[in-house]
Amino acid sequence: MTPLIQLTNLTKTLKGQGEPRSILSGVDLTLHAGESVAILGRSGSGKSTLLSLIGLFDRPDGGQYLLGGSDITRVPERRAARLRSDEFGFVFQRFFLLKHLSAAQNVAMALVNGQGWLPRRKRKATVMAALERVGIAHLAKHKPPRLSGGEQQRVAIARALVREPKVLLADEPTGALDTETGALVIDALHSATDRGCGLILVTHDHAHANRMQRVVRLADGVLVTERQGVFP
Amino acid sequence: MGLSGRFRSALIIGGQGVRARKLRTFLSMISLFLGVLAVVTVQAGAEIANRALLADIELTRGKDGTIQVGLPQHEQTVPIAVDTLRGQSDAVAAVSTQAVIGEPGVTPINEGGVPFEYAGQSVGRGQYYCDGRGACYSVESTEAPAPPGKAIELQIVGLTGDIRPFRPFYAEAGRWLDFSGEPSLSPGLVLNREAAKGFGQYRVPAEMRITGASVNSTPRILGVVHDGQSRPVAYVRADELDNWLPAANGNSGASSHLYLSPSATRLEQTLNGRLAAAGVPMEQSYRDVVNSKERIGGQLALMRLIFLGMAALVLLIGVAGILNVGLATVGERIEEFALRRAVGTPRLLLAGIVLAETLIIGLLTAAAAVGVGVAGLEAAELLFGSREPMLQGVQFPWQAGVAGVIAGLVAGVLGGLLPAIRAARIPIATVMRA
Ligand SMILES: Nc1ncnc2c1ncn2[C@@H]1O[C@H](COP(=O)(O)OP(=O)(O)O)[C@@H](O)[C@H]1O
């Protein structure tokens, strides 16, 4: 079976104001459909950098990135935008909702992105179904400032799921939430894997990490397996 | 479907952007509106001033291409010129002389034929004399001045034909001279605006004395024209004036001026021949072709350049305003752009949306400014048109409209696109890492 994602010896050096600094020095990672992986690691170890490479926000300096078997290591920006739209869903620690749009409009943002088109009625139904899945359909008309942190994060998850992505990338999604709300958010994310979606969760919380099938740790620019999953 | 999906997405994203930044959009529109209105106003003003300047020159000097000839003063000049040009349509002789209308034996209110606003200012000995080309000289008088009285001094211009093909006077009241038929025994006068003002202000008896004339006459006033002159002038048929001028007894005060169309060369040669044969010193004549458009062209171009420079400056202030408001919200924009790109919106589409947004705002604003300019001009014409002939029948210059629209577009692009480009260039990862 072809893995969903296969990273081989991926490297990334960040060139800031000072010396160029190697963040990732040879990352290997395989993710299958429906599989969930937790990434642990100290703050500043490069977890967000790795997610931004997987999510095609950025490109690696070296190594190979196969998505569904095809090489996208040096994919051009136009195709990357298309892949971000069709293959990936993102959830961030800061929820990144547009505060002038309602919850439903924030979810619809992923559908109104110049990649394909759903007629208004169909779009509305799709958005409502996504909000339903994370249990906040009744808040569809509310704007983010009127929602609690947990509710806002669930709007963000609905936005990530509304296009039925193949991979869900979550970067410390519970970092700004209390334990109880965090658990609800992890539930919502985890339920996506039931439908064949791969999930990569960056977290500091071992309880959340332990709910994933596999746990890896990012240290010194490489991924080290902490707990092997049930997958072959 | 792909294109229409993109287009529909663009409409929704753009609409959400405008609604989210109503105040910003409104402020941008105001600063741009003022800038474009300045461009429109300045352009319209320059156009109107240009036309007024040209019209003024046409009124006083003649239309472009008109040949002007000043004939030397000689006892035979006037009779020969009048005789040669009688009944000709492509040439007109204008014989100017000074006249006083009103009480006999008094010093006129506007001694020297000066404009009435200067009436009574020529104190003492001095007396003004104005020749046919509009130049006035002060002449020392040795006689004791006559007592002041109810009389007006003006320039009488005898015409051998209709002068209006050369100098397009505006009719203001009554009618113009009728050159057909026999001359009337009492001269029919058409006054210019200043002369009409004099008659309106001062109640003067209708008796006319002409320098050097033997008999006084009672003129009839036929109408009023605007001839662009600031001093009082009355126009009359040369042959009617002739009845009161002792032609044989050369009147030294009369100066003769010809207006010829470019095709009247044969006529000009004939006249020159006859005058020279009669002993008129033709080497003292001068000849000039009216060429105002070209002559003042450079002057006008410079004026317009200065005006445009001013307008550009005002517009620049408007653009700076937009840029200021635009850059102030760039942080907000950066986050929205990164987020929209993260969910797969192509960078080019976002840039296109912002471009379209600013172009539409620029166009709407320019349209509003041009509309206000047109309405303002109409209002000005309605309110002040009766007093200011420059505003009468004035059309909104299309150049001003075009300048306004271009200015709006340029300002919109500069003011809106630059912040958007800045926002779009920042990598998604940088924004989302935080
Ligand atoms: N724009 C940048 N330029 C240079 N270095 C950066 C930039 N962003 C982050 N870094 C550095 O890269 C390293 C990895 O950052 P990040 O991937 O955010 O780590 P994590 O998510 O594991 O905390 C950190 O040391 C950080 O300081």
Ligand SMILES: [Mg+2]
């Ligand atoms: Mg991080």
